[in-house]
Amino acid sequence: NGANNISWLAAEYSMVNKGDVIARLDDEAIRTETRSKRHELAMTEQDVIEKQGALNQELGTISGDIIMVNQEKYFAERYSVDDERIFSKLDIINAMQNLTYLNSKQNYLHWKNNSFNDSSSGEMGLLDLKKSQFQNEIDQLDNNLDNLEVKAPHSGLLLYHANWRGEKPKVGQLAWSNQTIARLPDTSNMKAKLFVVEHEAIDLGVGQSVSLSLLAA
Secondary structure, X not given: OOEEEEXXXXXXXXXXXXXXXXXXXXXXXXXXXXXXXXXHHHHHHHHHHHHHHHHHHHHHHHHHHHHHHHHHHHHHHXXXXXXXXXXXXXXXXXXXXXXXXXXXXXXXXXXXXXXXXXXXXXXXXXXHHHHHHHHHHHHHHHHHHHOOEXXXXXXXXXXXXXXXXXXXXXXXXXXXXXXXXXXXXXXXXXXXXXXXXXXXXXXXXXXXXXXXOOOXX
């Protein structure tokens, strides 16, 4: 994709077979970008590990608080002090307030746990998406590396294609995606158009033999 410098070209006017490499493109820019993307992917993977560790630690703290409150609530409910013959009204009120507080704290911790799970799932999802994007970019770059060799689709005579300025591809020149670099005409079936300068056609006649040769190296 994009443009790459041509690093090597096969000799023009040479006969090539199907699958022969006729041009190679420079891979340095792609390899540099690939190294950069792999570094970014490694950094993101490290972020995932650190974030997962922090989330697990926070979740463990919340879970520990829930267990402790559950135990406190269990004892508060089991050993209630609502008998006025044994406990003063102040003790009973304090016990009821403590149970109300434990119920509220229990509800809050469960809400915090659910909210934390939702937010942590979102954070991990974003990091996983980031990892996936880097991996897709690396896969695309690797695919581009595999396509830096231009191979002959069939056998034929190698003729480089000239652009609108009449320039043919050369080493060091940029080659763009979908750019025509060369053509491979089948020389086993060719037509020749011959022209003779008028003042040289004095002795030209029908049926005379003509000898011609292909200008090729």
